[in-house]
Amino acid sequence: MSTTGHTATAGQRATGAVAPRTGSPDQPVLRVDWPDCRARGLCAELVPENIVLDEWGYPLVTGPVTRRALRHAREAVTSCPHQALRLIEPVRR
Amino acid sequence: MTTPPGELLVSPGPLLLAGIGEDQSYAAHHAREGALPQLSVEDLLALTSSAAVRGRGGAAFPFATKLSAAADGVRRPVVVVNAAEGEPASAKDSVLLRTVPHRVLDGAVLAARALGTREIHVVTSEDRPETEEAVTKAVHERRGEGIRWRHQHAEGRFVSGQARAVIELMSGRVGLPVTAWKPEAMDGYKGRPTLLSNAETFAHLGVLVRRGPGAYAAHGTAEEPGTTLLTIATVLPDGQLGGAAPHVIEVEHGTPFAAVLSSPQLDAPALLGGYHGTWVGPGSLRELTVSHCALRDRGLTIGAGVVLPLTDGSCPVARTAELAAYLADESAGRCGPCRLGLPTLADELAALASGADRRHRIAEVAGLVERRGACAHPDGTARLARSLIALEGVVEAHLDGACRCGRGQVRQLRRSA
């Protein structure tokens, strides 16, 4: 696991589930607030299971968050220097 | 030689564009049509879902779903008529507001009353001053109606008409997109349910109620009742095609393009939907119909109703490179993947136009910008690029030098360096 974050290709992205923009998902999912994101890259270091960096240093969310990665996903959310990452959890009906 | 800005051609139509030659002032409209019926939300939902009314802003979202979400909120809703028409090639909303504004405003008032609100905002764009004047006049004519009209003036940018950009403008901030965590119909302007729809959508609502569902569904198909407005467009970033004025027509759903376009238009490659739309190859329009569903099934889109045939013999590859450069310029610049990815995409398309086979890289960059922004601007640009690559034979012909445009002659790209 590279702690510096690694860049991704579009192919990697195509295999991951891409979450819709709004609405409640079935599994917890990470969403980026794009106007706030400044490509600092901490998220890719903290939750590499779900985030890799593209060629411009911006996060690519590669799929829903599994139970094992949930703790790391939460840490990534609190660690973002610009509060640009959110964890959207399923609404239990 | 180009047509003076603001000049548009419009033909009469069966529903929205009926009687455009007649007096369309509010007094005449009211005298002809009578008082606007008062319908409940349930009535409107029933009407709009059985008539399958879809939004005409480009996303074709089911209007009944949006109305239902706005009605379900706790706080007092607000209605927004979006006539910003950020798509430069489109003229349908301007035509509506300049010829039959009260059909649009009727729809807005119907929705507002059903939602129990008096507040209606109408958004126009500073780069379409005739439309702005028409709205000012129309709203003034309706001042006795008990509606609190607010006329919003958007900047003439491509993304100024995006829903959240409009709400930002209404809120007194810069009119550019921001991230939406909930749909604006649920949580929009000041956290209130916001029914924001395209001007043409409200016109359909108005006509549907005034003429009745029977008369409305007498046009179109069972799956897609009614009509839609098309702009037979001529506007590209470097100016107008052959100096012709855009032509707005009303067409029943299901009508073949062959019935509304001329032979040269049908034989040319064409951009369908607008600058965020999809390309069709030469002659393809002969097999297609004006139908959101039929086009969607073929990977195409009706978008904002723009049909832009390249009747001047220009090449889709070169045109796409120009369009991508324009769209990159028009990015709000707020989101990294869009701000950085769109110029990259434009550069790759320019390289393609110059004869380098960059298709793989274009697809890669398109994949990197999609759904990674606060709005759909990168998605639309990616869609345009992907549709070019998907055009059978056209890109190959261009790369082989067999297309008529001549590779070295890519027009001056409007990019700020």
Added chain:
Amino acid sequence: MTSPLLWYVNRGSGVVLLLVLTLTTVLGILSTSRRFSALWPRFVTQGLHRSVAGTAAVLLVAHATSAVVDTYVDIRWWQALVPFGATYKPLYLSLGTLALDLIGVIIVTSVMRDRIPTRTWRAVHVLSYLTFGVAVVHGVGIGTDAGQRWSVLLTLACVGLVALATLARLGIGLRAAAEGSRA
């Protein structure tokens, strides 16, 4: 009650607090940098900043509590929380209390960061520079070892480190602004 232990805890925690607050402030300033390496990933500086800040908070509680509990010097509990009404060295004690209050607000807003507007969080957090200065003056004014050579050197070194980090930060900020205007 009084005892030498309380006295040493208070003085000791005071000196260590100077070091820990210096480290916290410098780490916080360096967290704005975009530099990273395989050995020092991006999240480390920020993570350390938070941990060290937590340590400072604990030390601060010990420092203030020992001052109040020790009856050798008359410091009432409210004088540790409110920066006026002190009887023992009122100016310098109040500065200490002010620093404590500021640190409290800074920490609370940071814990609640996702629930408050970003500009509010930032406005409070920028007070760290002021807080550090206030804490240093408090130590120089009220510290019983303040006149000692080691204490003077230590204080100068800590202030110097923070000043250096601040200058580096200004450099980052100016560079970023220049890049922003060039784009």
